[in-house]
Amino acid sequence: MDAGLIAIGAGLAVGLAGIGSAIAEKDIGAAAVGAMAEDEKLFGKGLILTVIPETIVIFGLVMGILLWTSMGQFAP
Amino acid sequence: MLLPEEITKILIVGSKDKLKETIDVLFSVESVHPIDFSSEEEGFSLGSPLPVASEASVKLLKLRALEKDMELEAPEGNETVEVSRIERDLDSAMATLTGEITAAAAEKNALLAKVHDLENLRNQLEPFATLPIDLEMYRGYSSLVVFTGPVKMSPQEELAKTLKSYEFYISSDEKFVALFVAKAEVGEAQRILVQNGFNELPAPQGKGSPEQAIANTDSEIVALKAKVDAAEGKIAELREKYQSFVVASDEELSIRVEKAELPLRMGTTRHAFVLDAWVPAKSVASLEKALGERIGKDCHLEVLETVPRRTHIHPEEAQVGATKEHVLEEPPTKLSPGKTVGHFSFLTELISIPKYNEIDPTNILSITFPIFFGLMVGDVAYGVAFMALGLLGLSKCKSQEWRTIATMLFFGGIWATLFGIVLFGEAFGMHFGPQWVAEGGISMEALKALYPLGNELSWSSLLGTPLPDIGYLSKLHDVKLLLFITIFIGVAHLSLGYVLGIYNKNKQHGAKDAFFEKVGWLMMLIGLFLIMLYLVDIMIQPIGWMGFPLLEFYIYIGLALMIPGLIVAYIGEGGGAILELPSLLSNILSYTRLAAIGMSKAGMALAFNMIAIEMLAPEGGVMIIFAILVFMVGHLTILVLAVISAGLHSVRLHYVELFTKFYVGGGMKFSPLRIVRKYTTER
Numbered sequence: 001m002d003a004g005l006i007a008i009g010a011g012l013a014v015g016l017a018g019i020g021s022a023i024a025e026k027d028i029g030a031a032a033v034g035a036m037a038e039d040e041k042l043f044g045k046g047l048i049l050t051v052i053p054e055t056i057v058i059f060g061l062v063m064g065i066l067l068w069t070s071m072g073q074f075a076p
Numbered sequence: 077m078l079l080p081e082e083i084t085k086i087l088i089v090g091s092k093d094k095l096k097e098t099i100d101v102l103f104s105v106e107s108v109h110p111i112d113f114s115s116e117e118e119g120f121s122l123g124s125p126l127p128v129a130s131e132a133s134v135k136l137l138k139l140r141a142l143e144k145d146m147e148l149e150a151p152e153g154n155e156t157v158e159v160s161r162i163e164r165d166l167d168s169a170m171a172t173l174t175g176e177i178t179a180a181a182a183e184k185n186a187l188l189a190k191v192h193d194l195e196n197l198r199n200q201l202e203p204f205a206t207l208p209i210d211l212e213m214y215r216g217y218s219s220l221v222v223f224t225g226p227v228k229m230s231p232q233e234e235l236a237k238t239l240k241s242y243e244f245y246i247s248s249d250e251k252f253v254a255l256f257v258a259k260a261e262v263g264e265a266q267r268i269l270v271q272n273g274f275n276e277l278p279a280p281q282g283k284g285s286p287e288q289a290i291a292n293t294d295s296e297i298v299a300l301k302a303k304v305d306a307a308e309g310k311i312a313e314l315r316e317k318y319q320s321f322v323v324a325s326d327e328e329l330s331i332r333v334e335k336a337e338l339p340l341r342m343g344t345t346r347h348a349f350v351l352d353a354w355v356p357a358k359s360v361a362s363l364e365k366a367l368g369e370r371i372g373k374d375c376h377l378e379v380l381e382t383v384p385r386r387t388h389i390h391p392e393e394a395q396v397g398a399t400k401e402h403v404l405e406e407p408p409t410k411l412s413p414g415k416t417v418g419h420f421s422f423l424t425e426l427i428s429i430p431k432y433n434e435i436d437p438t439n440i441l442s443i444t445f446p447i448f449f450g451l452m453v454g455d456v457a458y459g460v461a462f463m464a465l466g467l468l469g470l471s472k473c474k475s476q477e478w479r480t481i482a483t484m485l486f487f488g489g490i491w492a493t494l495f496g497i498v499l500f501g502e503a504f505g506m507h508f509g510p511q512w513v514a515e516g517g518i519s520m521e522a523l524k525a526l527y528p529l530g531n532e533l534s535w536s537s538l539l540g541t542p543l544p545d546i547g548y549l550s551k552l553h554d555v556k557l558l559l560f561i562t563i564f565i566g567v568a569h570l571s572l573g574y575v576l577g578i579y580n581k582n583k584q585h586g587a588k589d590a591f592f593e594k595v596g597w598l599m600m601l602i603g604l605f606l607i608m609l610y611l612v613d614i615m616i617q618p619i620g621w622m623g624f625p626l627l628e629f630y631i632y633i634g635l636a637l638m639i640p641g642l643i644v645a646y647i648g649e650g651g652g653a654i655l656e657l658p659s660l661l662s663n664i665l666s667y668t669r670l671a672a673i674g675m676s677k678a679g680m681a682l683a684f685n686m687i688a689i690e691m692l693a694p695e696g697g698v699m700i701i702f703a704i705l706v707f708m709v710g711h712l713t714i715l716v717l718a719v720i721s722a723g724l725h726s727v728r729l730h731y732v733e734l735f736t737k738f739y740v741g742g743g744m745k746f747s748p749l750r751i752v753r754k755y756t757t758e759r
Contacts (some may be wrong), residue, residue, distance in 0.1 A: 044426035044731070051728045055666045062668050065555050065675075066616065 003071045010067040017060020024053035078435045079583070083746070084382045088367070089350045090375035096126060098349075099338050101366050106750040107359035109408050111352040113343040123339030123349060132332040135170070139326055142173055145181040146315045148322060152523040156757045157324035165323055169318070177314055184307035193299045197280060204279060204286040207254050209284060214254070214279035221262050223255040228273025238264055304655035322362040324755040333587075338749070354407050354470050354746070357382050379589045383407045385433035385583040407432045412745035417442040419483035422476055428741025429733060434580045437739045443732050444569060445484065448729060450491020451565075452673040452722035454551065455681075457503040458715055459496050462489030484723060501547020503535065504711055506683020509545020510536040533685055551671075551678035556617065558671035566667025567605045569729070570660075573737030574598040580738050592648030597660075597737075599641030604660055606634035632641050663733050669725050676721075677714055684710030 015066030090098050099366030101107045113122060203226065204211070214222050230250045235242065242265065243256040253274070257265040282289050342351045355363055364377050387406075409432050413421055420442040430436045453459060465488025473479050501508050512523050529537040536543045549558060574594050581590035610630035613619045620627055645653035692703035713739060 044428070048427070048728075048731045051724075052732060054669075054728070055662050058666060058669050058672060059662075061672050062559060062665060065559065065672075069556050 004069045006067050010064040010071075013060045013067065014057070014064040015060075017057045017063075020060075021056040023052040024056065025050055028053070078439055079385070080430060080432055080436060080743075081410040081412050081746075082382055082759060083354045083410065083432065084360050085355045085380040085405075086355050086360065086363075087350065087378040087380055088353065088375065089348060089378065090371065091345055092344065092349055094371050094374040095339065095349055096128075097368070097371055099126075099335050101353075101363075101370050102338070102353075103335060103749045103751050105359065105363050105366055106748050107363065108749050109354040109357055109746050110338070110341045110749065111354065112341050113350075113352070120343035120345060120350065123344040125339055126336040129333055129336035132329050132336065135166070135722050136326065136329040136333060138170065139173070139322065142170070142177055143322060143326065145177050146311060146318070146322070148319060150323060155320045156753075157321055158757055159756055159758050160327055162321075162325050162328045162756065165321070169321060173314070173318060173322070174364075177311065180307055180310045180314065181288055184304060187300055187304045187307060191297055191304065192685075194293050194297050194300070196740070198290055198297070200277075200280045201282075201286050201290050201293065202636065203247070203252045203277070203292060206249070206252050207245045207286075209245060209254060210284055211279060211282040211289060212284075219259055220256050222279075223265065223269060223274070223276065224240075224253070224279050225275045225277035226252050227269065227275075227343075230647065231268050231272040231274070234268045234272070235265070240269060265286055301315065321384070327753065327755045331753075331756075334751075356410055356746075359734070383432065386586070387433060387584050406744070408746040409521055409743035411436050411438070413442075414439055416483070419480050420482040421444065423727060423730075427735065429737075429743040429745050431743040433584050434740060434743075435576050435738065437576075437735055438574065438731075440576070440734070442487075445726050445730060445732075446487035446491050448483065448670060448726040449488030449722050450493075450495050451670050452725065453492035453677065453718050454495040454500045454674050455502055455505065455677070456493055456496035457711075459489045459492030459494075461715060462486070462492060462719075464491070466646040481723075485719070488722070488726075497546060499547055499549055500551060501545065502551075502678075505678050505685055505714075506538070507534045507545070507547065507550065508536065508543045510534055510542055511550075517654065533682075533689060538689065551674045552682065555671065555675060558674070560612070560619070561669050562667045562670040563605075563608070563664055565670060566664045566733070567601065568602055569667065569734055570663055570737060571598060573734045574601065577738035580740075589648075592644055594738075596641045596644030596646075596648060596653070599637045600645065600657065601660055601664075603634040603637030603639075603641060605664065606630040606637070608664070610634065627659055666733055667729065669729070673721055673725055677718060680717075682710065684714070 029050045030049050032042070035042045036046050079458040087099070088102075113120070115543055162437045177313055204224070214224065230246060231253065232244060232246060235255070239257060239261050240263065241258040241580075244250070245254040253269075254264060255269065280289075280649065322416070339349065342349045344350070360377075360379060367375050367377055383405075387593075409429055410429070411421060413436065417438055421436075421438045423441060424430065424438045425443070450459065453462070466482045466484070468491055469478060469482025470486065473482055496502060510528070511532040511534045512520065512527065512530050513532050514520070515523060515531065518526070523531065529540065529542060534543075574597055577594040578590045578598070581593050606631065609619070609624065610627065613630075624630070626633070642653065642657065649656075688703040688710065692699045692706060
């Protein structure tokens, strides 16, 4: 039971964090493409700005992994 | 090596008589970056192009027009033409070409115009072919008026009701009509037609049935098109014959114009010229020598100053000679990376060109980028594939972007192979040695005795013979440890960034600024890292066995570094430093993607291997083919994803995490006067 709840929690951590960074990246990405359409040299800067929120999902993943590895203690 | 090359500002003054020769020398040394003359200086006016410019420009214009007529595209081959031959033959060749090409092109254009007219006529005739009337019947009446044209609806019934003397024809689809009506009833007829959406389309000139006329036009068009082909053939023949010469002449004339227009960047008086320029410090002597040898006393080179790296002078440090200009004028950046490192400079230039007084980050990027890439891939099979792809790309590709990617793949592949053998000991996501996973109630020793080749898929179990278990870690089983290691890598990488930042700031603004702007942050980084270690030990998993000295005091040491560090940064940067503090933590944790991406690759590989080897292959027969297909397609997918994810994330770690610690960018690229000959050779 506990192991199952932990697994759900780990899944939520990764999934929700992924949605969060996706929402953030969506807006920045659209703006970056718009800027690039005006000046192609902005590709590098646009890429940097677009990938900044990616760290959020990494946090989620780290939490997910920590939860997942602690599942063993509660396994039936 | 780390910093861009030292640049000296020079001033070249000379007699206008020797201007042309001087320009030749400046172009030949390939190390002079001219500064545009600002017309503020008194007594000087902006130079005007050499007389040869206008002549060459006129010729170039004519030549370009010819090229257009010839439909010439830059040829690929490496055929070159001697400059002396161009000088000798250009005028006569252009006269011949103008004659032949212009004539052929004019003929072709005239023919095309005729074809166009005929096609128009044919389009006009087409609707008339739907009516059974010969063309000459549409005109030449004195008491009748003829209306022809398309309608939206058939006016037949209304016409029959209203008109008395008329003749009406309509096409079978009721879209096109011809009405012959007595002059007395013209008004009435016109009204009815217009109400039915009539548009007048007069009948074309001609005789006989419209079908016949269309057939005649068609055959004429075919005949004309054959002539157009012949004319095109003639142009192609001329193009084949003259193409290399024309392209070479174009290049030579462009070079002449470029050289002759250099005075537009100079200041001139009636008899003299003056040019400011940036020259790499080490090339000044050779430039001076070249000018001395080829121009002699009519030209003088004055070395103004070798630009210091310092951009900001504190009042207390002000020295004699440190003027305001140091702040105002920034020299261009001449990077001098080695050949291999140079391939990576594309990645740096994607962000910005480094400034004159900062470290070229390409040096660091070219070392750590492939290591990160390799760590994320960490598999012998993929590594070897990347190496092969990289080598293939380097031998085939010409464009800079693809060469950069090929270099990335090659060096990344080397590291991936190394990590795959030494650290992970796996290929295609499977370990070499036998693998055991715990099964309920059985001790590890019993498990090993029971399954000598392991109870999990590995190369040993696949080949049926125990292979040595090389490698220390498993991407999927040692996740926590890998995350922990990547945090160390992150802190080391970020510290390197701050150390480079200290170096840059020290060069640019002096030790005081370097201390307040960068040292404080370095202290906070290390302090935060020590606190993290302490927290991991007490909250997540004891790490004392790894042998950290004084682990229980890390929280105090960490705070002792962080708090003074924060104060230093606060003095240096203001309140923003406090707000920025959490970003340090996110920067460090960002490096855990090194483990996470390796893990996701390993997870995908595991899934494909299980489907192919454990589920499909044992079925035998056709399933073996499916198994091979799944295996190949699956691993190919992972390979492609690895380029995208490992490559992009490795780039990102550099751009976002590392570069922000020391790199400013925004420099101007050193672009010296030089001549690049592709289709011509001198002497």
